[in-house]
Amino acid sequence: MKLQLLSDLHQETESFAPEPAPDAELLVLAGDIDSTWKAFDAFRGWPVPIIFVAGNHEFDGRELNDAWPALRARCESLGITMLERETCVRSGADGRRIRFAGTVRWCDFDLFGEAQRDKSMRAGSYFMKVQRSTLNGEVFAAPQVRDEALACRAWLADTLAAPDDADATVVITHFGPSLRSADPRYGSQAGTASFCNADDDLLPGADLWIHGHVHCRHDYTVAHAGGTTRVVCNARGHTKRGESAGYDALRVIAV
Template sequence: MRIQLLSDLHLETEAFAAQPAPEAEVLVLAGDIDATWAGLSQFADWPVPVLMVAGNHEFDGRDIAEAWRDLRARCESLNIRLLEQEALVLQGDDGRRVRFLGTVRWSDFDLFGAAQRERAMRAAGYFMRVQRSTIDGGQPFDAAAVRVAGLACRQWLEQALQTPAGADWDATVVVTHFAPSIKSADVRFGKQPGTASFCNADDDLVVRADLWLHGHLHCRHDYAIDRAGQRPARVVCQARGLAHKNEHLGHDPMRVLTA
C-alpha cells in the first residue's frame, strides 16, 4: 500500500497547503496538524482515505476527555478517520491488506530506564506548561497523568501486536505521534532527560510491526530495526516542523512510502 505521511504541520501558526500525492492510496496524519483544529478542513475532500492520530498539541488548552470527544466529532464531519487505540484494515490496489494501528502513545518517561524516570518527568514540566491541558475536572495534565496515558497506549499496542499477519491482514503499520525509539532523537539536542518527552523505548514493539510511522520530533527519520527471520521493521518520521526555525527545509510532503 502506498502511503503519504504528514505530521507536525502546526497550521495554527504555519502557512502550508497540503496536496495529495498522485500515487498515494492513503494519507496518514501523525499528529500536531493544527492546535485549533481549523486546518483539518484542508483534508475534507481528499481523494483517498485519511487516517489520523492526534498529537499532543491537538489538546492545547483543553480538557483531555472533552477534547477526545470533540476532536472525534470534528474528524467525522470532515471524513477523517481518527484512530486512538483502534485498528483499521485497508486493502491496497495490489490486493494486500494492511492493518493500521493508531494511538498517540504518550510518553511513559522510561526511555532511559526506571532509574532515570523521575528526572525525565521533571524535564517534562516545561512541555506540560506549554500544552496547558487538564484532566479529571480541571486537574493539570502533568507528567504523572501523561505517564498513565502513555502506559495505557503501550498496553493496547502490546496486545494488538501479539496477533501476527494471517487470514485477516498481510502487513501491520503502526501510527503514533510520539517516537518508538531513541533512534528517533533529534540530533540537535542529543540524548538528554527531555528526550523522554519525545521518544519511548518501544523497540521491542517495533519489531512486531512492518512499518512504524510517527511525528512529534521536528526532523525526518527513516531507519530499520532488525528482526530475526523477517525483513527489518522500518521506522519513518516525516515531520515538517516550524519554518522560522528552518525545520521545514528538506521536507518532502509528496513523498510516498510503501507498506
C-alpha cells in the same frame, strides 16, 4: 499500498497548504496538524482515504475528556478516520490487506530507564506547561501523562501480540518508538524522553512504524528475529527554526 505521510504541520502558526501526492493510495496524518483544529478543513474531500492519529498539541488548552469526542466528531465530519487505541484494515490496489494500529502513545518517561525516570519527568514538566491541558479537571502533568502513556503501551502491546490475517501491520504513533528517533539536535538529554519512548521491543510486531513529534525526518530499518521493521517520520516542524527546510510533503512510501 502507497502512503503519503504528513505530521507536525503546526498550522496554528505555520502557513502551509497540503496537497495530495499523485500516486498515494492513503494519507497518514501523524499528529500536531493544528492546535486550533481549523486547518483540518483542508482535508475535506481529499481524493484518498485519510487515517489520523492525534498529537499532543491537538489538546492544547483543552480538557482531554471533552477534546477526544469533539476531535473524533470533527474528523468524522471531514471523512477522516481517527484512531486512538484502535485498528482498521485497508486494502491496497495490489489487493494486500494492511492493518493500521494507531495511538498517540504519550511519553512514559522511561526512554533512559527507570533510574532516569524522575529526571525525565522533571524535564517533561516544561512541555506540559506549554500544552496547558487538563484531565478530569486536573493539570495534565507528567504523572498523568505517564499513566496515559502506559495505557497506550499496554493496548499496543496486546494488539501487536494478537493474531490477525492482514498482509502487513502499520503502527502509527505521534511519539517516537525508540531513541533512534531522537532529534539529533538534542540527542540523549532528559527532554528527549518527552519525545520518544523505549518501544524497541514492540517493533517486531510491525512491518512499518510511522511517527511524528520530533520535528525532523527519519527513515531507518531495525532488524530483529522476525525480520525487519521500517520506522519513518516525515515531520515538517517550524519554519522560523529552520525545521521545514527541504520538507517533502509529497513523499510517498510503500508498505
